[in-house]
Amino acid sequence: MKFTTRTSPYVTGQQDVGSIMRQVLYAMLPGILILIWYFGWGTLSNLLLATGFALLFEWGMLKLRNRPVSPFLNDYSAVLTAWLLAVAMPAFSPWWLIGIAVLFAIVIAKHLYGGLGYNPFNPAMVGYAAMLVSYPVQMTIWPVPVDFSFNHIGFGQMLQQVFAGGAQGWDAFTAATPLDAVKVNLRMDKPLSDIYANGHFGLLAGQAWEWVSLAWLAGGLWLLLRKVITWQIPAALLGSLALMSGIFWLIDPQAYASPLFHLFSGAAMLGAFFIATDPVSSSTTPLGKVFYAGGIGAFTWVIRTWGGYPDAIAFSVLIMNMAVPLIDYYTQPRVYGTKRGFPG
Amino acid sequence: MNSSYRELTVAGLWRNNPGLVQLLGLCPLMAVTTNFVNGLGLGLATIIALVASNLAISLVRNYIREEIRIPAFVLIIAGNVTLIEMLMKAYFHELYNILGIFIPLIVTNCIVIGRSEAYASKNPPAHAGYDSLMMGVGFLLVLVVLGGMRELVANGTLFAQAHLMFGEAARGMTITLGEDFKGLLLAALPPGAFLGLGFLVALKNWIDKRMEQRTKASQPVTEPLTGEAA
Numbered sequence: 251m252k253f254t255t256r257t258s259p260y261v262t263g264q265q266d267v268g269s270i271m272r273q274v275l276y277a278m279l280p281g282i283l284i285l286i287w288y289f290g291w292g293t294l295s296n297l298l299l300a301t302g303f304a305l306l307f308e309w310g311m312l313k314l315r316n317r318p319v320s321p322f323l324n325d326y327s328a329v330l331t332a333w334l335l336a337v338a339m340p341a342f343s344p345w346w347l348i349g350i351a352v353l354f355a356i357v358i359a360k361h362l363y364g365g366l367g368y369n370p371f372n373p374a375m376v377g378y379a380a381m382l383v384s385y386p387v388q389m390t391i392w393p394v395p396v397d398f399s400f401n402h403i404g405f406g407q408m409l410q411q412v413f414a415g416g417a418q419g420w421d422a423f424t425a426a427t428p429l430d431a432v433k434v435n436l437r438m439d440k441p442l443s444d445i446y447a448n449g450h451f452g453l454l455a456g457q458a459w460e461w462v463s464l465a466w467l468a469g470g471l472w473l474l475l476r477k478v479i480t481w482q483i484p485a486a487l488l489g490s491l492a493l494m495s496g497i498f499w500l501i502d503p504q505a506y507a508s509p510l511f512h513l514f515s516g517a518a519m520l521g522a523f524f525i526a527t528d529p530v531s532s533s534t535t536p537l538g539k540v541f542y543a544g545g546i547g548a549f550t551w552v553i554r555t556w557g558g559y560p561d562a563i564a565f566s567v568l569i570m571n572m573a574v575p576l577i578d579y580y581t582q583p584r585v586y587g588t589k590r591g592f593p594g
Numbered sequence: 595m596n597s598s599y600r601e602l603t604v605a606g607l608w609r610n611n612p613g614l615v616q617l618l619g620l621c622p623l624m625a626v627t628t629n630f631v632n633g634l635g636l637g638l639a640t641i642i643a644l645v646a647s648n649l650a651i652s653l654v655r656n657y658i659r660e661e662i663r664i665p666a667f668v669l670i671i672a673g674n675v676t677l678i679e680m681l682m683k684a685y686f687h688e689l690y691n692i693l694g695i696f697i698p699l700i701v702t703n704c705i706v707i708g709r710s711e712a713y714a715s716k717n718p719p720a721h722a723g724y725d726s727l728m729m730g731v732g733f734l735l736v737l738v739v740l741g742g743m744r745e746l747v748a749n750g751t752l753f754a755q756a757h758l759m760f761g762e763a764a765r766g767m768t769i770t771l772g773e774d775f776k777g778l779l780l781a782a783l784p785p786g787a788f789l790g791l792g793f794l795v796a797l798k799n800w801i802d803k804r805m806e807q808r809t810k811a812s813q814p815v816t817e818p819l820t821g822e823a824a
Binding site for chain 1: 774776777778779780781785789
């Protein structure tokens with residue numbers, strides 16, 4: 251009698267790439283809806299343009315690389331990259347800015363490194379960082395969040411701003427984001443209590459922005475519940491960000507923003523649940539995830555506080571992406587029955 | 595031109611190009627090529643240093659003891675580069691200021707010592723000089739193409755600051771892509787140099803592959819077609 255022998259894994263998951271990507275997209279919906287509430291046409295045009303460019307570039311690169319088109323185009327990975335870029339970039343971004351960002355993300359960061367599963371860097375963050383370095387002005391102009399923004403900035407103005415080189419009087423619609431405002435004013439030695447008193451700050455962080463962050467948090471918790479992501483990365487990222495900011499806040503609460511402000515400002519929540527958890531470019535071992543995400547949180551606080559840019563999730567994720575092979579090497583779980591100690 | 599010279603030409607300009615195949619001298623290659631004119635300036639300086647040094651090394655190759663050849667080569671190269679540096683300081687002062695440290699650093703450029711060790715120390719002066727000229731021209735081509743690419747993408751101009759090399763009359767040579775061109779600043783920064791060089795190497799390999807396929811396709815099929823294949 252002959253037995254067929256198979257090696258591990260004996261139990262495989264029921265989820266394929268497409269279903270995981272789809273669930274992440276669903277989890278983004280609350281945050282996107284809040285963004286649409288505050289930025290109206292701007293968020294919609296960002297999403298549409300980014301998705302269109304991403305599918306176009308993905309299709310083109312698959313053709314060039316002689317890969318089957320439909321399985322890769324239908325796994326939603328390009329759409330997820332596009333959506334992450336679309337919500338990270340300022341609402342009402344001009345079409346060419348989104349186009350170049352997606353080009354860097356899909357063509358350079360993903361396909362030139364070998365396609366899905368081979369990219370050492372998070373594609374969306376490569377696109378974002380390349381644009382932030384190249385076009386700092388366009389990448390830091392956010393419109394003021396307004397309730398039901400469709401009434402505030404109309405469809406025509408959106409077309410002008412996105413496709414025709416800028417709407418007239420656009421400056422009147424824009425303002426510094428909370429992180430930017432706090433940073434600039436702290437540089438001028440203003441105490442934080444004065445900065446907060448000037449308005450646009452809510453209970454947790456910036457007005458409106460705290461709701462966006464809460465929506466990302468809700469979507470992220472749903473992903474955790476669905477076991478699409480593990481708890482280590484969000485917990486370690488937010489934990490180290492809170493720890494770093496907490497220590498300095500306790501030393502001087504007038505010169506350093508509170509942990510609550512850091513957690514609910516900028517891309518901290520989005521980064522913790524949606525960006526740093528990218529299964530390809532993040533660490534894969536349970537302990538490694540803690541080091542990886544802890545590093546992102548610490549770097550984010552350092553760059554936010556002492557660096558030249560208002561937010562730092564993109565740079566921190568890219569820095570820690572570089573460290574992932576090393577982290578994974580030293581944090582491999584011990585195989586049952588072997589001695590303790592480092593491998594190799 | 596005998597076959598040896600032809601081989602040297604093909605090797606220097608394409609098959610064994612120092613910038614694209616040997617990947618030597620990457621430090622100046624990346625650091626200086628933020629525009630076309632910088633690339634051209636450094637490329638010309640490198641050619642002069644290469645040819646002068648390797649001619650000299652080839653002439654004295656039989657008098658240098660094997661054990662101390664490398665220090666001797668470096669001395670000759672350093673002397674030549676110092677001469678070039680002084681000449682550039684005197685006649686192209688503004689360009690010299692831009693290229694700065696990278697002119698004296700030609701001494702450490704691996705292409706120069708590489709050609710001395712690999713070729714000039716074993717071959718007669720005529721061959722050694724021609725070899726280093728072709729290697730230099732190959733390097734110069736990579737420098738100006740990369741510099742032009744980065745300048746176009748980052749600033750939307752080509753041949754900017756040409757007057758530094760060709761005198762005041764060359765100011766009009768600058769080509770601009772239009773006033774509202776939004777340059778990709780990244781191209782002028784170090785990552786742009788790595789990406790640009792990567793694309794050039796990829797292009798070279800792609801062309802090689804295409805040519806190989808073409809020569810294969812043009813060769814007659816030696817095996818007779820069987821009924822199955824037909």
